[in-house]
Amino acid sequence: MTAFFQTHLGYGFGWFLATLILILIIALPLMLAVAMAIYADRKIWAAMALRRGPNVVGPFGLLQSFADGLKVFLQETIIPSSANRGLFLLAPIITFTIALIGWAVIPFGPDMALADINVGLLYTLAASSLGVYGVILAGWASNSKYPFYSAIRAAAQMVSYEVSIGFILISVVLWAGSFNLGTIVLAQKGEIFGIINGFGFNPLLFPMAVMFLISAMAETARAPFDLTEAESELVAGYQTEYSSMAFALFWLGEYGNVLLMCALNATLFWGGWLPPIDWAPLYYVPGIIWLFIKISAFFFVFSWVKATVPRYRYDQLMRLGWKIFLPVSLFWVFLVSGFLMLTRYGAGA
Amino acid sequence: MIQTIAFYLFATLLIASGALTILARNPVHSVLWLILAFFNAAGLMVLVGAEFIAMLLVIVYVGAVAVLFLFVVMMLDIDFAELRAGLARYLPFGMVLALVLLCEMVFAVGAWRAGGVDLGHRLGATPADVPNIEAIGTLLYTRYLYIFEGAGLVLLVAMIGAIVLTHRARSGVRPQNVAAQNRRRPEDAIRKVNQPVGQGVEL
Numbered sequence: 001m002t003a004f005f006q007t008h009l010g011y012g013f014g015w016f017l018a019t020l021i022l023i024l025i026i027a028l029p030l031m032l033a034v035a036m037a038i039y040a041d042r043k044i045w046a047a048m049a050l051r052r053g054p055n056v057v058g059p060f061g062l063l064q065s066f067a068d069g070l071k072v073f074l075q076e077t078i079i080p081s082s083a084n085r086g087l088f089l090l091a092p093i094i095t096f097t098i099a100l101i102g103w104a105v106i107p108f109g110p111d112m113a114l115a116d117i118n119v120g121l122l123y124t125l126a127a128s129s130l131g132v133y134g135v136i137l138a139g140w141a142s143n144s145k146y147p148f149y150s151a152i153r154a155a156a157q158m159v160s161y162e163v164s165i166g167f168i169l170i171s172v173v174l175w176a177g178s179f180n181l182g183t184i185v186l187a188q189k190g191e192i193f194g195i196i197n198g199f200g201f202n203p204l205l206f207p208m209a210v211m212f213l214i215s216a217m218a219e220t221a222r223a224p225f226d227l228t229e230a231e232s233e234l235v236a237g238y239q240t241e242y243s244s245m246a247f248a249l250f251w252l253g254e255y256g257n258v259l260l261m262c263a264l265n266a267t268l269f270w271g272g273w274l275p276p277i278d279w280a281p282l283y284y285v286p287g288i289i290w291l292f293i294k295i296s297a298f299f300f301v302f303s304w305v306k307a308t309v310p311r312y313r314y315d316q317l318m319r320l321g322w323k324i325f326l327p328v329s330l331f332w333v334f335l336v337s338g339f340l341m342l343t344r345y346g347a348g349a
Numbered sequence: 350m351i352q353t354i355a356f357y358l359f360a361t362l363l364i365a366s367g368a369l370t371i372l373a374r375n376p377v378h379s380v381l382w383l384i385l386a387f388f389n390a391a392g393l394m395v396l397v398g399a400e401f402i403a404m405l406l407v408i409v410y411v412g413a414v415a416v417l418f419l420f421v422v423m424m425l426d427i428d429f430a431e432l433r434a435g436l437a438r439y440l441p442f443g444m445v446l447a448l449v450l451l452c453e454m455v456f457a458v459g460a461w462r463a464g465g466v467d468l469g470h471r472l473g474a475t476p477a478d479v480p481n482i483e484a485i486g487t488l489l490y491t492r493y494l495y496i497f498e499g500a501g502l503v504l505l506v507a508m509i510g511a512i513v514l515t516h517r518a519r520s521g522v523r524p525q526n527v528a529a530q531n532r533r534r535p536e537d538a539i540r541k542v543n544q545p546v547g548q549g550v551e552l
Contacts, residue, residue, distance in 0.1 A: 119400045130407070
């Protein structure tokens with residue numbers, strides 16, 4: 001598409017317009033997916049609690065999220081009088097934007113990424129590390145006790161788990177030999193016996209896949225690590241003072257981040273857009289469908305965990321991050337690089 | 350064309366947010382302007398083709414350092430009157446710093462007048478098709494290996510130093526001992542007694 005626009009509109013402007021359209025092609029279905037993800041989350045949660053969940057608006061309650069969206073749109077935006085007005089309104093916008101920008105490098109199929117950059121994995125790491133700003137700014141700008149406690153927790157939690165996520169990603173990068181997400185997906189082709197696609201099926205990398213899934217939950221502050229909005233202690237955490245669309249933006253941003261983390265799990269460890277088995281007929285199914293199936297599966301895991309696992313205590317959260325995940329992932333970097341030196345690159349090299 | 354527009358956009362925003370970092374009255378706003386400055390610097394890095402450095406700048410500075418910095422500033426109880434009272438005391442030192450900066454700027458302008466910067470001439474002299482990360486990695490792990498490891502050692506010492514300085518052994522704290530909790534079995538905690546009615550249980 002970029003080439004088409006460039007032949008008609010000149011190199012620079014054609015590129016600009018094509019990129020703009022591609023961003024919309026990704027962002028609009030993503031918003032729809034977020035609405036459906038919220039619905040699915042509530043349904044799964046309800047089913048595990050033997051309730052019905054949303055079932056009134058539309059067939060099977062499918063339109064519930066849109067009804068909620070319309071509702072918050074019509075609500076009054078309340079800004080606390082002692083809040084820092086500009087930052088108070090900026091915080092949800094930051095959360096929402098940062099939930100979207102990470103999708104720029106996710107490959108949806110062969111050569112189907114908006115930005116096929118060499119440092120793709122670092123870019124996603126950067127995008128996920130920025131997510132904390134929305135929470136911190138919301139907590140501080142609200143000028144209220146509970147949001148500020150929540151902001152303190154969020155900062156410590158996200159910085160802690162980013163460290164282990166970094167080491168997990170390093171072992172994936174070592175194995176794949178590239179920081180480019182498209183190349184990482186292709187490197188997973190025929191990982192096991194030449195027929196099974198995905199690093200996660202490799203016994204050496206499987207523990208990393210599990211740890212990445214858990215770290216992803218902590219990074220997105222989902223249950224059981226949702227201490228930033230622990231309602232039994234902090235009312236609603238950093239969202240306490242928010243109402244109307246500002247609140248909705250936090251909500252959308254949170255689920256956008258969850259979906260992004262699911263996509264990263266699928267892309268880094270379970271073959272991304274590749275079918276699970278390297279078998280020709282499976283390639284007739286478009287890669288984006290495979291990716292969608294994998295994202296949905298991970299989203300189900302996220303909901304499942306939310307419905308079943310009790311919330312961590314804060315010191316336990318920190319212990320898990322620093323005393324278990326960090327040493328194990330660090331050790332795994334040595335293990336993986338040592339294994340690669342022995343098998344792939346030759347011990348003497 | 351778009352690159353030129355992007356350069357001027359990033360450069361203007363960088364200078365403006367740098368200036369606002371100093372000018373903002375609220376220290377939290379200052380830190381936020383500083384973060385915006387980091388971002389724009391990262392954008393400039395991308396424009397010169399140093400995407401690895403740009404991403405590291407965002408991950409390390411914006412994602413970790415600035416978050417903690419922001420926190421420290423948020424927790425500070427800043428008294429503006431007291432802040433101004435210190436002005437007279439720090440003024441001479443500030444003037445010296447300003448003078449040094451002025452000299453640097455004059456030198457920079459002089460250097461600029463001496464001739465245009467040749468952007469095509471890279472200092473690292475890496476082939477164009479080698480990705481950034483590979484080029485940096487090759488240099489760091491071959492030519493600058495000892496310096497690189499030395500830098501790592503310095504950081505390790507700094508980390509240990511920070512831990513030693515802030516860690517204090519407090520008495521009366523009962524931290525959670527997970528291993529002990531997992532070792533504990535029902536037999537250790539529960540005792541079944543079948544006591545006749547009317548007689549107390551020995552605890």
